[in-house]
Amino acid sequence: MAKSFELPRFYPILDTAVLRSRECGVLLAAECLLRAGARILQYRNKNGWHQFHYDEASNIAELCRQAGALFVVNDRADYAQLLNAGLHIGQDDLPPVAARMVVPNAVLGFSTHNALQLRHASDAPADYLSLGPIFATSSKEKPDPVVGVDGLKAMRALTNKPLCAIGGITLANAPQVLEAKADSIAVISALLPEKCDAASLTARAAEWLKLSQ
Secondary structure: OOOOOOOOOEEEEEEHHHHHHOOOOHHHHHHHHHHHOOOEEEEEOOOOOOHHHHHHHHHHHHHHHHHOOEEEEEOOHHHHHHOOOEEEEOOOOOOHHHHHHHOOOOOEEEEEOOHHHHHHHOOOOOOEEEEOOOOOOOOOOOOOOOOHHHHHHHHHHHOOOOEEEOOOOOOOOHHHHHHOOOOEEEEOHHHOOOOOOHHHHHHHHHHHHHHOO
16 A cells, blocks of 8 residues: 555546547647646546557556656556556445555555445545545446535545545536545546647646646
8 A cells, every 4th residue: 555645636537438539639638737737647448448548558657657647547457557557446346455456556546436435445455535426427327326515525524535526526616625625636527628739738737736726
């Protein structure tokens, strides 16, 4: 388990399906986020891994190393270990105890969606937890029930681990989430401006970083 882990306040998630649906290059988005100052990036590919995805993740891992940022792989403990990356797992993936055996020294995150899961996860060998969806979200095919800001406030006391809020978070509602004592805000769709070019992506990332300071 990583020691003294501090979760960055702004947690961008590069969801391959969301990015490609917007005709936005995954590597371009990674480069712009890191250029703006992001300290963590998660690579989230839910549609099956092939050589292309491994190569893409490997390239982002190298960009993160050069920038001094943490690179995290979603779901796949095997690829996280191969890439010397952090790992984020969900309720339907390997349980944290088993995942920790695959990535003994990596930063490990674990998703929760309600009070019971959060309470149990507090004792798991994870470095940070996520809770959501806070708001309705379109980035997950079968989302769990909405937690809401009030739910986040109520559940914050159930764990001493760093807690990342996720799900439907935008520049408009993010201040409420941070006021509810989330340590970090994970962002997927709202990373993307209307026009996905380098200047617009970097400017949007800068907005998120300023808001989350």
